[in-house]
Amino acid sequence: MKLISFDALRTLNFPAHTYIKPELYLAHLEAIQDADWLLFPEYWQLPALHFALGARIFPSYASYALGHSKIEMTRAFSACAPEHLPFTLIKANTDENAELIWQQMPLPFVAKIPKSARGQGVFLIETRADWQAYLAMTPCLYAQEYLxxxxxxxxxxxxxxxxxxxxxxxxxxxxxxxxxxxxxxxxxxxxxxxxxxxxxxxxxxxxxxxxxxxxxxxxxxxxxxxxxxxxxxxxxxxxGDFNQHILTYLFKQTEHDPSSPNSPNRPRDGRKRPWYPNAA
CATH class of the missing domain: 3.30.470.20 (ATP-grasp fold, B domain)
Structure with missing residues (x-):
């Protein structure tokens, strides 16, 4: 497989591959179009890599799109597994919505800032003062049942x-x-x-x-x-690390997808189509 990485640390122990600094990717379009996989691009690169170039990206486009915000992933969970989602309210941060959530959520409850990680944007709301402090920090209200x-x-x-x-x-x-x-x-x-x-x-x-x-x-x-x-x-x-699991998965998907740059079934004009794992 021809691999290009945009994250040198994440792919440090991968087999032979090419590293390209994310900000220089437009200077390497030929190599990018010839690659089997583009590994760990930056979020801002996705429109060009996924839509314009139809490149295979790992992690998947869905992993990026849904993982970018707790709101997006929660809405996806509520559609595919609603019975396994704690009771959750998501609303714009207005005085009216803040009061509505305060009245509907039993204490204590959990409040989250939509784009946060490492637990830094997750708060246990036990009092009105806790709620007021949270309201001042977030652009959108995300309240969830406390388990x-x-x-x-x-x-x-x-x-x-x-x-x-x-x-x-x-x-x-x-x-x-x-x-x-x-x-x-x-x-x-x-x-x-x-x-x-x-x-x-x-x-x-x-x-x-x-x-x-x-x-x-x-x-x-x-x-x-x-x-x-x-x-x-x-x-x-x-x-240990999960590199072998990643490589095995990528190899299987490359075998499955006839648009691989190295596949005899690849279109002869050299164009790559976007790869959708559930496509026939």
Whole structure:
């Protein structure tokens, strides 16, 4: 496979490939069009790479588009697995909507800033003062049912398959399970219900590289969110890196797609068509 990477650190241990600085990609259009896969581009590169050039991108376009905002991913979850989504209200940040959510959400509840990571934009709302402080920080209101748990699951998806996972335990007196916020990694059995749910949703939405966060209420899984570029702190100690899983997935998709630059079935005029994994 001919691979081009736009993220030198993420692909440091990959086999032979070409690294191109994202801001210089237009100077390498011929190489880009000849590549089998473009790895880890920047979000701002997608319109040109996906729509204009019809290039194969990893992670998938859907992984980028849905993973860019908690609002987008939540709306997708609500369409494909509504029974596994905690009660959630998403509204514009107006005084009227703020009061409506305050009246509808039982205390405590969780409020999130749509574009945030590492637990930095997730707040436990217990009082009116908490709510007012949140309102001053966010362009859009995102309120979600609080699940009274002291841990959740991080499931790693590569190519629509769960290839590993672990439990994240809240620190004493804390609310977040994120490792960056003091959460602790604990190895343990991955519940089948959670694995099956995440694999179904990731396949339906074409999310092929993500860390899914799942809350287990008894034996019942709830989808919280996913991160397209998930942290490796903790997970590498359990599984090492996931490079081989990525390469195996890319190779299988290259074999499946006749528009590969190296495929004898590629159109003779050299053009590449956009690749859609569910296309016949």
């Amino acid at each position: 009274p748990l002291d841990r959740d699951l991080r499931l790693i998806v590569i190519g629509h398959k769960v290839v590993g996972g672990y439990w994240r335990i809240q620190p004493e007196g804390g609310f977040h399970t994120n490792i960056a916020q003091g959460g602790q990694v604990m190895a343990g059995t991955l519940p089948t219900a959670a694995v099956d749910l995440v694999e179904r949703v990731s396949a339906q939405l074409d999310i092929d590289h993500a860390g899914f966060d799942v809350a287990m209420l008894g034996q019942y899984p709830y989808l919280l969110e996913f991160n397209r570029i998930f942290g490796t702190q903790g997970v590498q100690d359990l599984y």
